[in-house]
Amino acid sequence: VCASRREHAEHPVLLGYDTSTFMAPTVTQIAELRQAVEEQNNSSGESGKLGTGEDRTRVEMELLIMKVQGDVCHELERLDGEGQFLVDCWKREEGGGGITCVMQNGKVFEKAGVNVSVVHGKLPPAAAAQMRSRGHTLKAGPDGLLPFVAMGVSSVIHPLNPHVPTMHFNYRYFEIQQIDGTKDWWFGGGSDLTPCYLYPDDASHFHKTLQSAMKPHSPHLYPHFKKWCDDYFVNTHRGNERRGIGGIFFDDYCPEGESGQTALSLVRSLTNAIIPAYSPIVERRMGITYSDLEWEWQQLRRGRYVEFNLVHDRGTKFGLMTPGSRTESILMSLPLTARWEYKHEPPAGSREAELLEVLRQPRELIW
């Protein structure tokens, strides 16, 4: 059960974020977020100007992921016209909690989940090192543990119509505090598209929207993040078949010599691009009539989606193995239904085979 929103209602705006659009109260109490902002205001030297340290980044990231959840849920409800999100607030015994929003059996969306989590606690150094690809030795306290905060928004949207692609996005922030008071922080995330049928216009629109979102910040990183996505969402056990037609993916993002605020501005821009990248595709494909055969092909592709998520996805595996994690929130990414046939192979020259070709050999250039 979610807490009362009374506290939010009195002063709905913090750091420019209108909390009245959120699906639920923030995980960290809004008064605590407000206090962290004010403390930093006071210590930043010039009155009236916010500091740019990690506290501000952490507070703003929590507001941002709440905003993204609200925006995406409201947009999906608008597109669907009938389906509504169920909102579940949950606490994690070891510290923190989350808000899971799920729509099931909508008119357009068969199953869509948008999950926010904000967790904190103490990690053994080995676990902390495992969380990042670029490892370095972290200075733990006398108890050998490292205080950490991890937060993020993640979503998988499975539409009913096989001509409307599945979309996934996830944006997350980690902070680890060392004994000397310094903080190690980084962002990760990405957005990617998984169609059952190839529509080059859709692929082009999706990739270009992400590229544009990165332009004002780190245009040179776009090709790198695009390739990272192609290289990550791979069913290696299926002859390196990609899960979908890609997008962007990144991890361990902590640009040298730059502040958390600068890094956050890229993430903010990418989250702002989620709806513009996906919504027009849904609108132009949701009315297409489809055959039983097309539906069955979608079910088989859903089977591959399940395989990637359960066999390869690091976030899912890490989540399922972490004591105290909330399995229902992690596995909301699975489709409502899926299918496995022995040695299914679509006929040569079919639209189904056309998709497989692109999944087996992703296109390197922008569409």
Add this chain to the structure above:
Amino acid sequence: VCASRREHAEHPVLLGYDTSTFMAPTVTQIAELRQAVEEQNNSSGESGKLGTGEDRTRVEMELLIMKVQGDVCHELERLDGEGQFLVDCWKREEGGGGITCVMQNGKVFEKAGVNVSVVHGKLPPAAAAQMRSRGHTLKAGPDGLLPFVAMGVSSVIHPLNPHVPTMHFNYRYFEIQQIDGTKDWWFGGGSDLTPCYLYPDDASHFHKTLQSAMKPHSPHLYPHFKKWCDDYFVNTHRGNERRGIGGIFFDDYCPEGESGQTALSLVRSLTNAIIPAYSPIVERRMGITYSDLEWEWQQLRRGRYVEFNLVHDRGTKFGLMTPGSRTESILMSLPLTARWEYKHEPPAGSREAELLEVLRQPRELIW
């Protein structure tokens, strides 16, 4: 495509196994198996008596798994009345191969797979050590590698009717050759039942049949193997919910001071118990009419089956990560269809809840 069975037809019986009941020619050429038997006959001192060394065990195990595959496929075809097994013979580039038999869309069985594989090659010592739970240092050759043979039969049978349980079995044999000529060998395997609805009579029949099969050999091991099964097929990420109502499971079976022949006799007895343990259950439940709700519950249980196989099952994970393995044969264990609903919980007191209760707290005594 499977090789011609001409060679088998001329002398169909070897070591008492009638190869004409096999689904395909053996993976190792029958002439080679025959020669290994004859060589051991000659070297065993007394003429006319077979030796009891590993060569005989390896040859007999290959014949046994072929017999099990044939027996189970024929019995399932008899029970189904309509569905027939498709037979696929495949070679492994690195050495060996297999025979995959799959029935899809039968009248009684929605999807059933029975797979034989016989593979050999050379392993790095770390990989060899990882294959057994009871590790000890193995003496590798000058190339640092250990020649190995691994063979087994494995099967998953998913019936259409939610009142007929899914059954899984797997029996396997490993042999690793050390530089000093000695061989390290062991057996593993088990049979277990996954119903959607609890029928105590079925559970009792299944467990008792396995217990009886072990009685003449290692009766003291039965409680141990039963508990191993309850402890292995667990969805730890679902609050330790068991996949099914258990059976037996064992690994690394190499009884101290006993020959491969003695160990094989237990495995032979357990494979002989597969049909008697399962077939009567299918016959008494396959005619029950079922509702849409019961079918939907089956689909949700299938989702859990997928979760166990892809997230936890060591054989599946090891297989999918091994280069050159045949994914279609490994993943034939997945059901034709599966379903995931967010936070599904059956109503208290329902037959669905009754099953969950047993899965969450397996019964320790024999039924």
